[in-house]
Amino acid sequence: MSEAIIEVSQLTKQFKSKTAVHKANFKICRGEIFGLIGQNGAGKSTLLKMIGGLMYPTSGEIKLFNRTVKDSHPYFERIGILIEHAGLFPHYNAYENLDLIAISYGLTSREEHINKLLKLVGLDASNKSKVKNYSMGMKQRLGIAAALIGSPDVLILDEPINGLDPQGISEIRRMILELNKAGMTIIISSHILEELSKVATQYAILHQGEVIEHHSREQLLLQCEDRIEIEVEKASSAVPILEQHLNINHYKVISEHVVYIYDSHIENQHIIKSLVENGVTVHSITKHKQSLEQYYFLARTGSEGDSHD
Ligand SMILES: Nc1ncnc2c1ncn2[C@@H]1O[C@H](COP(=O)(O)OP(=O)(O)O)[C@@H](O)[C@H]1O
Numbered sequence: 001m002s003e004a005i006i007e008v009s010q011l012t013k014q015f016k017s018k019t020a021v022h023k024a025n026f027k028i029c030r031g032e033i034f035g036l037i038g039q040n041g042a043g044k045s046t047l048l049k050m051i052g053g054l055m056y057p058t059s060g061e062i063k064l065f066n067r068t069v070k071d072s073h074p075y076f077e078r079i080g081i082l083i084e085h086a087g088l089f090p091h092y093n094a095y096e097n098l099d100l101i102a103i104s105y106g107l108t109s110r111e112e113h114i115n116k117l118l119k120l121v122g123l124d125a126s127n128k129s130k131v132k133n134y135s136m137g138m139k140q141r142l143g144i145a146a147a148l149i150g151s152p153d154v155l156i157l158d159e160p161i162n163g164l165d166p167q168g169i170s171e172i173r174r175m176i177l178e179l180n181k182a183g184m185t186i187i188i189s190s191h192i193l194e195e196l197s198k199v200a201t202q203y204a205i206l207h208q209g210e211v212i213e214h215h216s217r218e219q220l221l222l223q224c225e226d227r228i229e230i231e232v233e234k235a236s237s238a239v240p241i242l243e244q245h246l247n248i249n250h251y252k253v254i255s256e257h258v259v260y261i262y263d264s265h266i267e268n269q270h271i272i273k274s275l276v277e278n279g280v281t282v283h284s285i286t287k288h289k290q291s292l293e294q295y296y297f298l299a300r301t302g303s304e305g306d307s308h309d
């Protein structure tokens with residue numbers, strides 16, 4: 001069983017009358033890529049800053065590596081964090097920027113560590129140009145290297161692909177997957193579920209400061225998989241007919257009356273005919289097709305809304 005290395009309970013942040021994060025509860029296990037999805041202003045940065053030790057919670061609890069932490073506990077040092085734009089010095093080159101951080105952390109044998117990090121994020125250690133001349137994507141990669149100084153156990157990336165071009169986005173994505181493969185637990189936020197779905201293994205949807213849903217990748221993809229929803233008199237009578245007469249194996253009984261069929265190539269008419277012929281009353285049958293973004297829209301609004309294909 002995987003070990004929960006971050007656990008937040010009832011975590012809340014209040015700014016005067018504004019509740020930016022309200023009673024958030026979730027666990028993050030070692031080796032996961034935890035995706036935090038939410039619109040602008042949902043509270044993502046506030047939540048991540050609290051987990052990374054950059055901001056005090058108003059109430060609630062944070063457990064890191066199985067211990068409750070308060071204030072500037074040293075466990076926060078095991079978390080590398082990149083929030084919005086990295087605080088890089090524009091007039092220094094990449095190496096110098098990382099070296100300044102490494103010095104402030106009191107690291108010895110800095111050169112080897114820094115060269116390794118530059119290589120990891122795909123920046124050339126011999127490139128002496130000042131960071132102010134870097135592209136947005138290069139700055140972001142350097143920001144990730146900065147967050148990795150001191151070899152943390154957890155890396156927090158707050159909207160790391162914001163403002164990047166498609167090539168920059170795919171480079172960051174590749175890097176995230178590579179780091180994770182090497183054992184890094186990663187928390188990444190975004191306002192685009194589609195983008196997160198390419199990397200994350202767990203998802204939490206944050207809406208107006210509240211975690212409204214929490215899914216594994218499998219659960220999320222199942223929500224968005226094409227399916228046929230049937231409503232029948234009795235699901236338990238329908239199942240043997242689906243299996244034996246229609247050869248359907250990929251289905252899920254949702255309730256006493258509802259079954260989802262994921263073998264969506266089968267014609268609705270065919271399903272109705274078989275069920276009716278075998279004495280099962282069918283109340284309704286609908287094809288269900290939903291993109292990740294439609295799903296996310298529905299989760300937030302709780303209604304069909306005006307989602308488009
Ligand atoms: N330092 C602050 N003082 C007052 N309000 C803040 C502060 N930081 C964030 N907020 C408010 O808290 C809410 C959540 O902000 P934030 O965590 O930045 O959301 P996100 O990162 O999801 O866009 C917003 O309404 C924002 O205006």
Ligand SMILES: [Mg+2]
Pocket residue numbers: 044045046158159
């Ligand atoms: Mg933010």
